[in-house]
Amino acid sequence: MTHLDSTSAAPALELTTTSPTVSVIHAASDVAREWWRTAVIYQVYPRSFADADGDGIGDIPGITSKLDHFVDLGVDAVWLSPFYRSPQADAGYDVADYREVDPLFGTNADFEALLEGAHARGLKVIADLVPNHTSDDHAWFQAALAAGPGSAERARYLFREGQGEDGELPPNNWKSIFGGPAWTRVSERAAAATDGITDGQWYLHMFDTRQPDLDWEHPEVRSEFEDILRFWLDRGVDGFRIDVAHGMVKAPGLPDWDGDVAMVEGSSEAPGAVDTEPHEAAEDGSTGAGNSGPMFDQEGVHDIYRAWHKVLAPYDGDRALVAEAWVEPLSRLARYVRSDEMHQAFNFSYLTTAWDAAALRGVVTASLEASDAVGAPTTWVLSNHDVIRHASRMGLTGAAVRPNGIGKNDPQPDAELGLRRARAATLQMLGLPGSAYVYQGEELGLPEHTDLDDDLRQDPAWWRSGYTEAGRDGCRVPLPWVADAPGYGFGPTGKTWLPQPDTYKECAADVQRATEGSTYSMYKAALATRRAKDLGLGSLGWVEDFASSSSVLAFVNNDVLVVTNFGEAPVALPEGAEVLITSGPLTTTGDRTGVPQDTTVWVQV
Ligand code: TEU
Numbered sequence: 001m002t003h004l005d006s007t008s009a010a011p012a013l014e015l016t017t018t019s020p021t022v023s024v025i026h027a028a029s030d031v032a033r034e035w036w037r038t039a040v041i042y043q044v045y046p047r048s049f050a051d052a053d054g055d056g057i058g059d060i061p062g063i064t065s066k067l068d069h070f071v072d073l074g075v076d077a078v079w080l081s082p083f084y085r086s087p088q089a090d091a092g093y094d095v096a097d098y099r100e101v102d103p104l105f106g107t108n109a110d111f112e113a114l115l116e117g118a119h120a121r122g123l124k125v126i127a128d129l130v131p132n133h134t135s136d137d138h139a140w141f142q143a144a145l146a147a148g149p150g151s152a153e154r155a156r157y158l159f160r161e162g163q164g165e166d167g168e169l170p171p172n173n174w175k176s177i178f179g180g181p182a183w184t185r186v187s188e189r190a191a192a193a194t195d196g197i198t199d200g201q202w203y204l205h206m207f208d209t210r211q212p213d214l215d216w217e218h219p220e221v222r223s224e225f226e227d228i229l230r231f232w233l234d235r236g237v238d239g240f241r242i243d244v245a246h247g248m249v250k251a252p253g254l255p256d257w258d259g260d261v262a263m264v265e266g267s268s269e270a271p272g273a274v275d276t277e278p279h280e281a282a283e284d285g286s287t288g289a290g291n292s293g294p295m296f297d298q299e300g301v302h303d304i305y306r307a308w309h310k311v312l313a314p315y316d317g318d319r320a321l322v323a324e325a326w327v328e329p330l331s332r333l334a335r336y337v338r339s340d341e342m343h344q345a346f347n348f349s350y351l352t353t354a355w356d357a358a359a360l361r362g363v364v365t366a367s368l369e370a371s372d373a374v375g376a377p378t379t380w381v382l383s384n385h386d387v388i389r390h391a392s393r394m395g396l397t398g399a400a401v402r403p404n405g406i407g408k409n410d411p412q413p414d415a416e417l418g419l420r421r422a423r424a425a426t427l428q429m430l431g432l433p434g435s436a437y438v439y440q441g442e443e444l445g446l447p448e449h450t451d452l453d454d455d456l457r458q459d460p461a462w463w464r465s466g467y468t469e470a471g472r473d474g475c476r477v478p479l480p481w482v483a484d485a486p487g488y489g490f491g492p493t494g495k496t497w498l499p500q501p502d503t504y505k506e507c508a509a510d511v512q513r514a515t516e517g518s519t520y521s522m523y524k525a526a527l528a529t530r531r532a533k534d535l536g537l538g539s540l541g542w543v544e545d546f547a548s549s550s551s552v553l554a555f556v557n558n559d560v561l562v563v564t565n566f567g568e569a570p571v572a573l574p575e576g577a578e579v580l581i582t583s584g585p586l587t588t589t590g591d592r593t594g595v596p597q598d599t600t601v602w603v604q605v
Contacts, residue, residue: 013549013551015543015554015563015573023542024541026368026372026433027539028433028558035077036343036344037536037537039075040075041076042070042073042075042077042437042440043384045058045439046105047091047092048476049063049066051492051496052064056496056497058491059104059106060101060106060110060114064114066481071122071123074531077124077238079128079241084101085103087135089211089460090211094211096135097138098129115236125237125238127237128241128243129225131243132206132243133205134211135210144212149161157203157204158254159201159202160183160204161201162202167200172257173258174257174261176207176261177207177291178460179468185200185202186198187200206295208460217249222304222307225308229311238320239321241322242342245336247295248301249299251295285349286330287328287349287353288352289352305323309342323344324346325346330363330369331369333347337376343377344435345379346437347367350367350429357549357564364540367380371434377435379435380435381436382439382442384437388474389439390418392415397414404465404469404470405470408452408454410450412451413448419447423583427564427582427601428564430526431526433535441479443524444508444519445512445518446479446480447507449473450474457471476498477498477500478490480500482508488505522581522583529560538560540555541555552566552567553566559605561605562602563601564599565595565597567597570594570596572593573593573594573601575592577593579602579603580602582595582602583599584596
C-alpha cells in the first residue's frame with residue numbers, strides 16, 4: 001500500500017465508520033451459482049494477443065502458450081474474438097466458413113488444444129459467433145451472386161431491386177454503421193463482375209460491403225446457425241458471444257430511416273471532438289449508446305434466442321450465450337437475458353457513462369434493477385476491441401461525444417489522468433456484483449495507440465467514413481509481453497501487424513508483473529479479493545452519507561466498502577480503516593488515511 005504524506009488541510013469529506021448505513025438495492029444471492037453469473041471474462045483479440053509462428057499476427061498457439069497468464073491474473077474465462085476462415089475485411093468479423101479455423105490463426109486441432117489446456121486450468125472458453133452477416137467469400141454468398149435474381153440462393157440474404165427508372169438507386173436510405181450506404185449493387189452478367197459494371201440487384205450490408213446481411217426470416221439460415229452452435233458445443237466451448245445480437249431481424253418492408261446508425265454519437269461532430277457540456281445522465285442509465293431504427297432490436301430477434309437457449313440446454317456445464325447488443329434503455333436490453341433467452345448481455349450504457357459520481361450511481365442502479373427484474377446477472381465492461389481503451393478514453397477531458405478512434409490530428413488524451421481514472425474505474429467495476437469483462441492489455445495499463453500513421457489503418461470504418469473517423473485500430477495493437485525484446489516479445493521475430501508505440505515498454509507484462517503498485521498487480525489483487533469475498537454474488541448498498549454526492553461514490557458489497565473520489569478534496573477514511581486495495585497513492589492527514597481525487601479504495605467492513 002503506498003501512502004503519500006500530505007500537508008493538505010483537513011478533508012472536507014469523511015467517512016466516520018467502516019460500517020456505514022447503506023440503502024441496499026441488490027441483495028446477495030445464495031442460490032444460483034452458474035459460473036457465468038459471477039465470471040470475470042478476459043477478451044482475447046487473437047490477431048493481437050501473442051504470435052507463435054512469427055508472421056507478426058497473433059494466433060491460437062500463441063494464446064495457448066500464454067494460458068498461465070490468465071491463471072496468474074485470476075480470471076475465470078476467456079472470450080476469443082473470431083478466429084474462423086475469413087478474408088479479414090473486418091478483422092475476422094466477416095466469416096467465410098464458420099466451422100474452420102483460419103490458417104492465419106492455426107488449425108481446428110490448435111483450437112482443440114487451446115480448449116483442452118484452458119479446461120485443464122479451470123478456465124472456460126467463449127467463442128464469438130457472427131450471425132448477422134457472412135463474408136462475401138462465404139459459399140452461400142458466392143452462390144447467391146452466381147444464381148441471380150429470384151433464386152433460392154439469393155433468398156438467404158437481403159437482395160432487393162433498386163429504386164429509380166433503372167434500379168440505379170438503393171432500395172432504401174439505410175446507412176452502414178461504418179459509414180456510406182448500407183447497399184451495394186451487383187452485376188447480373190458474369191463477365192461484368194470483373195469489369196466493375198453494376199446493373200443488377202442490391203444487397204444489404206449494415207457493416208462493410210464485404211459483410212452481406214443474412215435474411216433471418218429464412219428457415220435455412222436458422223437451422224444452419226443452430227448447427228454451427230452444436231458444432232462448437234460438441235467440441236467443448238463453454239459459450240458464445242453473439243455479434244450484433246440486436247440486428248438480425250429487420251422491420252418488414254425495410255422502411256426508410258433518417259436516424260443515425262454511425263459508430264460516433266452526434267456524428268456531425270468532428271472525430272475526437274470534445275463537448276464541454278457535462279454529460280447529462282438519464283434517469284434510466286441511458287447514455288445514447290443504443291442503436292435504434294428498423295434494423296435494430298426488433299421483436300423477432302427474441303424467437304431466435306429462445307430457440308438457441310434450447311440448443312444449449314441439453315449440454316452439461318452451464319453453457320452460455322452473451323448478447324452484444326447496443327440497446328437502451330437497460331430495461332430493454334434485459335429482454336435479451338430473460339430466463340428462456342440468453343444468459344448475459346454487455347452493458348454498454350455502463351461503458352459509455354461519463355466519469356461522474358451521480359451518472360455512475362444512476363447507471364449502476366438502473367443496471368441492477370433491470371437485470372434483477374429478469375433474474376439475470378448484470379455485466380460490467382470498460383474496454384473492448386471496438387472502443388477507445390479506457391486508459392485513454394478517460395483522459396479525453398470533457399469528452400461527451402464518443403469518438404471512433406483517435407488520430408494524430410485529433411485532441412490527444414492526457415495519459416496520466418487517463419490511467420489514474422482508468423485504474424479507479426476498474427477497481428470500482430471489480431467491486432460490483434455480477435460478471436465483468438476485461439479486454440486484453442487493460443491489465444497492463446495499456447493506452448490507445450493515438451498517433452498511428454493513417455496509411456497503416458486497417459479498420460474499414462476509416463475509409464468508409466471518408467477518412468473522417470480514425471477507427472478502431474488504436475485499441476487493437478499487438479500486446480507487449482517483454483520490455484526488452486523486439487516487438488516487445490509479441491512473437492519470435494519482432495514483427496507486429498501494427499506498430500507498437502514506445503509507451504508500451506513500461507506496460508510490458510514482465511515489467512508490470514515485477515513492479516509493486518503496477519496496474520497488473522492491482523488487477524491481480526482485486527480479482528483474488530473479489531473471488532475470496534464472493535463479490536460476484538454479492539450485494540450492493542449505496543452508502544447513505546454520499547447518496548446524492550456529486551464527488552463521491554461509495555457502496556458496500558458483502559464485507560467490502562468501495563469508495564471512489566471524483567472531487568478535489570480527499571475523502572478521509574475512518575480511523576483504523578483497513579485498506580485492502582487502492583487504485584493509486586493515498587494521502588495521510590494526522591492519523592486518517594485520505595482517498596485523493598480519481599482514486600478508488602476497497603476497505604474491509
Ligand atoms: O460490433 C457491432 C456493433 O454493434 C457496433 O459496431 C455498434 O453498432 C456500434 O459501436 C454502436 O454505436 C460488432 C463487432 O464487435 C465489431 O468488431 C464488428 O466490426 C461488427 O460487429 C461487425 O461484425
